[in-house]
Amino acid sequence: MEKTGNLGLTVEQAVEHLSSIVAQSERKLRLVVPYESGQVLIGAKPAVPIESFTLGMDWDHGKVFANPVHKIRGPVLELEQEQQLVRRAVNAIGSIASCMRNDRISQNEKLRLIAAAITRFNSKDAAASAALANDQ
DSSP states (O other): OOOOGGGOOOHHHHHHHHHHHHHHOSSOOOOEEEOOOSSOOOSSOOEEEEEEEEEOOGGGTTOEEEEESSOOOOOHHHHHHHHHHHHHHHHHHHHHHHHHHOTTSOHHHHHHHHHHHHHHHHHTOHHHHHHHHHHO
C-alpha cells in the first residue's frame, strides 16, 4: 500500500485495503476505531464501532468521516492531565488531613497550612505541593 505520510489513507486506498482484508477473512468483520483507555488491560483492545460515514463539507471538503456509535475520549494527554489533577487533589487532601490530626500546632497555624494547601493546589504548582508535604 502506498504511503501517504501524515495525510492518512485516501478513500480509494481504504477501500482497496478493506477489500483485501474481507477477501482473506472467513468471518463477518466489524469496522471499529481503537482508543487508549488509560488503563492496563488484558485481552481485546478497547474500540468503538463505526455506524456510518459522512462526506465532509465546507472546511472539511475532501474528507470522509467515520462516525462512531458514541464519542471517543480525547487524546491521552487529556487523560494524563486529569490523572495529574486527581493526584494533586489527593496530595492536598492528605496534607490537610495530616494538618488537622496534628495536635502540636495551633488552630491558627492549622488554618494557615490549610489555606496554603488550597492555594498550592489552585496554583497548579507541583513543586509547591511537594514543598507543602515537606512542611508537615
